[in-house]
Amino acid sequence: MTVGIIGGTGVYDANAFGDVAARQYDTPYGAAVIYEGVLSEQKILFINRHGVEHKTPPHLIDYRANLWAMAQQGVKQIIATGAVGSLNPDMKPGDYVLVDQFIDFTKSRPQTFFNGDQQGVVHIDVTEPYCPRIKSIIFECAQQNGLTVHKKGTYVATEGPRFETPAEIKMFAKWGGDLVGMTSVPEVVLARELGICYATIGMVTNYAAGMTGQALTQEEVLDILDKNSRSAKQLVVKSIERLDLSPKASADVCHCAQGVSGPIHQLLNS
Numbered sequence: 177m178t179v180g181i182i183g184g185t186g187v188y189d190a191n192a193f194g195d196v197a198a199r200q201y202d203t204p205y206g207a208a209v210i211y212e213g214v215l216s217e218q219k220i221l222f223i224n225r226h227g228v229e230h231k232t233p234p235h236l237i238d239y240r241a242n243l244w245a246m247a248q249q250g251v252k253q254i255i256a257t258g259a260v261g262s263l264n265p266d267m268k269p270g271d272y273v274l275v276d277q278f279i280d281f282t283k284s285r286p287q288t289f290f291n292g293d294q295q296g297v298v299h300i301d302v303t304e305p306y307c308p309r310i311k312s313i314i315f316e317c318a319q320q321n322g323l324t325v326h327k328k329g330t331y332v333a334t335e336g337p338r339f340e341t342p343a344e345i346k347m348f349a350k351w352g353g354d355l356v357g358m359t360s361v362p363e364v365v366l367a368r369e370l371g372i373c374y375a376t377i378g379m380v381t382n383y384a385a386g387m388t389g390q391a392l393t394q395e396e397v398l399d400i401l402d403k404n405s406r407s408a409k410q411l412v413v414k415s416i417e418r419l420d421l422s423p424k425a426s427a428d429v430c431h432c433a434q435g436v437s438g439p440i441h442q443l444l445n446s
Contacts, residue, residue, distance in 0.1 A: 179219070181222045181254070182257070194213045206240075206241040210249070235337060247372060253372065255416065256363065261392075263348055263354055269382055271325070273378035274314055275329055276308075277306075277330040279352070281348075300368050306374060331353070342385045355380070377411065
């Protein structure tokens with residue numbers, strides 16, 4: 177079984193996960209460049225979410241092409257990373273958060289493979305959007321490596337590419353948000369439609385706008401990412417080494433693929 181890695185800001189280098197070779201896959205939604213390699217005797221596929229040279233802003237990422245290409249190559253489990261701002265004073269810059277819920281404030285992104293045409297309409301369950309089995313493995317690996325990790329957190333997805341206003345941050349916090357970012361949605365939703373177990377590691381880079389009394393800069397975010405990117409990559413590697421890759425692993429612990437296998441089988445083979 178192939179494992180997918182989706183690298184966000186700060187996790188660009190596919191070579192950190194072994195010897196890899198780039199290959200372009202054409203999908204009904206556009207082209208996806210995937211780096212293929214082997215890690216701990218396990219085949220992996222790596223996608224740089226923001227493109228080969230990190231030039232694609234969050235609202236223009238071809239999420240459907242990326243997820244479709246991975247699914248067609250047999251990926252059943254994905255570990256993703258993403259830079260996030262913190263709305264929660266307990267989640268400090270430099271911490272890691274294993275997201276368990278999201279609130280969606282994106283505006284213009286295709287969020288489904290099922291648009292009511294030949295594929296029909298599918299309403300997926302997202303009661304537990306992020307795979308609890310993969311999350312528990314990442315949590316254990318993070319603790320063993322001495323990282324400050326939070327077992328859960330609610331991710332507020334915004335459209336970007338601008339940062340949020342202090343007023344927006346206050347609203348998100350009152351609604352229960354812990355983190356703010358620009359990429360987890362629709363990525364997690366599309367993974368669920370494809371029946372893929374998906375978990376994301378939120379890398380806290382800053383407190384969100386208005387929380388410190390200072391203006392937020394892109395340089396501040398990149399500085400924290402530079403310091404933490406190595407440990408983040410090591411965390412992904414250690415977690416993949418611990419993944420149970422047997423076909424029944426996910427069915428025993430999570431329900432990520434429940435209820436979508438029929439429609440997705442038809443979709444991928446149409």
